Amino acid sequence: MTSGPSTQDRPRPIFGNRRGPFIPTLIVVGALVAGFLFFAGIYADVLWFDQLGYLDVFVKQNVTQAAIFVVAAVIMGATVYASLRVAYGARPIYAPDTDVQDNLSRYQETIEPVRKLAMIGIPVLLGVFAGTAASSQWQQVLLFFNQVPYGATDPEFGLDYTFYMITLPFLGFLVGFMISVVLVAGIAGLLTHYLYRGIRLEEKGIFTSTAARVHIAVAAAAFLILQA
Structure with a gap:
């Protein structure tokens, strides 16, 4: 009677160790992009209103x-x-x-x-x-x-x-x-x-x-x- 495969023989997920920092990094990048778009829109409005006086x-x-x-x-x-x-x-x-x-x-x-x-x-x-x-x-x-x-x-x-x-x-x-x-x-x-x-x-x-x-x-x- 043979025993089943041990835990050491089981395949491990390739991205298992990268999941931790990946999600926070994605959130930070998303926040930076949203902040850039927000302030870019405000800066464009400032330039427009300033041009009109x-x-x-x-x-x-x-x-x-x-x-x-x-x-x-x-x-x-x-x-x-x-x-x-x-x-x-x-x-x-x-x-x-x-x-x-x-x-x-x-x-x-x-x-x-x-x-x-x-x-x-x-x-x-x-x-x-x-x-x-x-x-x-x-x-x-x-x-x-x-x-x-x-x-x-x-x-x-x-x-x-x-x-x-x-x-x-x-x-x-x-x-x-x-x-x-x-x-x-x-x-x-x-x-x-x-x-x-x-x-x-x-x-x-x-x-x-x-x-x-x-x-x-x-x-x-x-x-x-x-x-x-």
């Missing part, structure tokens, strides 16, 4: 977009992070007593190794989305900060027409953005409370801890104030 317009537009992006991203990211931290910090600690709670415990064990990374990565990702969406309103922001009186007033309220054409849309943009922040942060906190059993589904109904009720009430009150 409107370089200051190009600079003001891009600086405004960058400032709006940073402010919106920080507000969204910080609010979502605070909501996640509050919900996690107020989690109840006890042993699960139902199949649903036992399943949640398994989810918690799965998430725990990456929990700290997720609590930072999720707010950052949502902040990038919010900043990108808000920066598209750069024209409305510039109009608001550079508005001049129209010279005629509304006969009903005595307000200059500029208020309705510029100020009111800008305020609507701010309120709409803050409503999005409150909703996203509230949903993030609600899911965290549920995951860590601050909100539980029981036979008698839905149980919510005191911390979860306060958290939901604050988010709901902020939403209603913004709506008003």
Whole structure:
């Protein structure tokens, strides 16, 4: 009776030792190419606007977009992070007593190794989305900060027409953005409370801890104030 081939006789993959550095190198090269194309496009725009004599317009537009992006991203990211931290910090600690709670415990064990990374990565990702969406309103922001009186007033309220054409849309943009922040942060906190059993589904109904009720009430009150 002959024995099977030993592990030393088995063929080894040719590229097995090269897989490690190959993927990071490919990512770095891709990032460099994308960065080159991005900055090449910006440099071409700078040359074009400078040739036309409107370089200051190009600079003001891009600086405004960058400032709006940073402010919106920080507000969204910080609010979502605070909501996640509050919900996690107020989690109840006890042993699960139902199949649903036992399943949640398994989810918690799965998430725990990456929990700290997720609590930072999720707010950052949502902040990038919010900043990108808000920066598209750069024209409305510039109009608001550079508005001049129209010279005629509304006969009903005595307000200059500029208020309705510029100020009111800008305020609507701010309120709409803050409503999005409150909703996203509230949903993030609600899911965290549920995951860590601050909100539980029981036979008698839905149980919510005191911390979860306060958290939901604050988010709901902020939403209603913004709506008003």
